[in-house]
Amino acid sequence: MGSAPASRDVTSYGMGLAAPLALFFLVFFVAPLLQLLWLSLHNDTAALHWGLGQYLHFLTDPFSLSVLGSTLLLGAEVTAVCLVLGFPIAWLYQRVGPKLQTIIILIVLLPLLTSVVVRTFAWIVILGRQGIINATLQSLGMIDTPIKLLYTQFGVVIALAQVQMPLMTLPLITALGRIDPNLDDASCSLGAGSWRTFFRVVLPLSLPGVIAGCTLTYAAAITAFITQSLIGGGQMLFMPMYLYQQASTLQNWPFASAISIIFLLAVLAVVSVFTTLGRLSRGYGGAS
Amino acid sequence: MIMNRRSLMTTALTLGAMKAFPGLSYAQARPLVFATFTGSWEEAHKAVLVPAFRKANADAAIVLDPMLSVDQIAKVNAAKANPPIDVMLHDPGPALVAIGQDLVEPYPVEKSAYYKDLISEAQEPMGPAPFFQVVGLTYNPEAVKTPPTSWADLWKPEFKGRVGITNLNSTLGTGWLVEIAKMRGGSEANVDPGFKAIEELKPNLAAVAANPGALATLFQQGQIDISPGNFNAIQILKARGVPVEFVAPKEGAIAFKTTIHIVKNSPNRELAFKLIEASLTPEVQTTLMNPPYLIVPTNSKVKMGGEIARVLAKDTAELKQKFVFQDWKKINEQRSAWIERFNREIKI
Secondary structure (H helix, E strand, C coil): CCCCCCCCCCCHHHHHHHHHHHHHHHHHHHHHHHHHHHHHCECCCCCCCECCHHHHHHHCCHHHHHHHHHHHHHHHHHHHHHHHHHHHHHHHHCCCCHHHHHHHHHHHHHHHHCCHHHHHHHHHHHHCCCCHHHHHHHHCCCCCCCCCCCCCHHHHHHHHHHHHHHHHHHHHHHHHHCCCCHHHHHHHHCCCCHHHHHHHHHHHHHHHHHHHHHHHHHHHHHCCHHHHHHHHCCCCCCHHHHHHHHHHHCCCHHHHHHHHHHHHHHHHHHHHHHHHHHHHHHHHHCCC | CCCCHHHHHHHHHHHHHHHHCHHHHHCCCCCEEEECCCCHHHHHHHHHHHHHHHHHCCCCCEEECCCCHHHHHHHHHHCCCCCCCCEEEECHHHHHHHHHCCCEECCCHHHCCCHHHECHHHCCCCCCCCEEEEEEEEECCCCCCCCCCCHHHHHCHHHCCCEEEECCCCHHHHHHHHHHHHHCCCECCECHHHHHHHHHHHHHEEEEECCHHHHHHHHHCCCCCEEEEEHHHHHHHHHCCCCCEEECCCCCEEEEEEEEEEECCCCCHHHHHHHHHHHHCHHHHHHHHCCCCCCEECECCCCCCHHHHHHCCCCHHHHHHHEEECCHHHHHHHHHHHHHHHHHHCCC
16 A cells, blocks of 8 residues: 555565464354355245345345444444544543553553443443432432433443443554654644644544544444443344344344345445545655 | 375265264263253252252253253254254243254153143143243332232323333243233234334333343333333342332233253253153242242142242132233244334334
C-alpha cells in the first residue's frame, strides 16, 4: 500500500512461526465456516436439496432486513458513544502525570477484569425501575413515575458502550501517545487556537487509532448476544438473537447458517469501509 | 509433514477400519452418560437420582453431562451410530423433534416395574415423564394485595405497565400463548385469539423477557409485579428472599412433561433403562418432591406433601383436574410461524 519500495520481502522468514496458529484457524475456523456455507445452500432443514432459498427468504423479507438494519445501526450508535466518551479520556491520559496515568489506565481496564455477564447485570440494577438512575431522579423530584430505561434501545446502547469502552480507549491512547507533543506547541505558536490545533493536527494524526478503535468496538457491539438480550429484552430483535432463535428454538439450521453468512458479509462490508478510511488516513500518519 | 503413498495408505486403511468397526474408536466401555439440564436440574439429579441409581446397580459408572435439549439433539445427530449420550432429558417440543429424527428408542414398557404406576399423561411409550414442570401466575405479594386467580387478571387496568411475559423461544412462552388463546376460544391449531389478547395486553406490558430466567431478574428489580412463571423457578427465587408467590390460575396450571429417553444405538442400553427406572420410583420422586427441590412427581404412588400439596394439588386426582396438558404435536407444526409472527407484531 504506501509508497515504500518493496526491495525485500521481510515476511518471508516469519511464516514458519505463524504456521501453528494458521493451522489452528484452518481447522477450527475456516473448516466450520465452510461447513456453515455448505449448510446455508440448502432449501430444507434436513439439508438434502441444494438451493439459494434461505438467502432469498432473508433478502426478500422486510422483517429480516429490518433486523439486520437495526443491528448495524446499533453498532454505529455504540461506536459513536464510545468515540465521543473515549477520546477525551485518551487525550487526558497523554497530558497528566504518571500517577494519574496509572489510575486512568486502571479505570479503563477495570471493566475487562469482570465478566460481561456481571457487567450486564450491574446495568440491569442501574437501569431498572427501582434502579440507581430512577431512584436518584425521583429523590431530586425531577420525575414522578420511574422512566423506562431497561428494555429500550437507549439502555442497550449505554450498557454496550460501557461494556465495550476499553476496545475504543486503548487504541486511542496508543495512537495519541505516538503524536509528538511539540506539534501542539508548534501549531499554537503559529497562531492556531486550541480547537483549531485539535481539529487540524491532533485529530488527523490520531485517525489510525480512531479507525482501529471503531472497528473493534463495532464488531464487538453488534455481536454482543448477552448484553443485547439481557438489556434489550425479548422483543428487541438483533441478529445474534435472531440467529439463536432459528438455530436453537426452531432447529432451522440452514436458515440460521444463511443468517450467519449474511451477517458476516454485512460486518465485513462495514469493517472494510473502516479499513479503507484507515488507508486514506495513513497519508496524515506519514506526516509525523 | 511429508505425505507419501505409504502414509496415505495407512491413514486411509485406519479410517476405513474405524468406519467398518465403529467399536474400535471406543476400545473401552464408557460409563453411562446422562444428559440432564443445567442448573437446579443438575443439582437435583446429582444429589438424588444418581445415588439411587448407583445403589440399585452395584455402583455402575455414570456421568452427568448437563446441556440444553437442543445440544443433546445436535450431539446425538452428529454421531447416530455411536452416540456420545445414553439418556436424554427433554421438554415436550424437543422430545418430539428427537422422536421425529429417530434418535430415541421405544421404552421397554413390558419390562418396567413402575411405568404402569405413572399417571396416564406421563405414560409415553417413546420415553416416560418422570417429572412435570408447572406454569401458573407469579406475582409480587408486596405490590399485588389481592392474589390473582385467573390468566384474565393480567389484563386488569391496575397492572398497567406491571406485567412481564417471555417471547416464544421458551416452552413457557409458547405454552402460555396457547393457553390464553384457548381462554378466548382458540386452540393448539389456532392461536389468533391469543395474539389478539397480547395486542390488548400491550398497555400493561412492562417487559417481554428473552427467556424465563430473565423474568426472575425483573421481579428482583421491581421491573414487573406479575407474570406467567414456572413453579420451580419461583421456589428458587423465594428461597433467596425475593417476594414472589405462585398461584395456579382457575383455568388450570399448564403442565409440561419432562420426558426421559433411551438414545438409539446406545452402547449402555441396559443401564440406561435402569437409570430411567430409578427416576420413576416413588422413593426418588418423593425425595425430589421435598424441599429444596420441589419437583412435581408423576408416579401416582407418591403422596403429595409440602409446598406442592399446598399450592398445586393434594393428590393425583386433584393434579389431573387442575393441570392442563397441551398437544405439543400440534403446537410444533406451527411454532416457527408463531415465533415469526411474535417477532413482527409484539413491539412495546
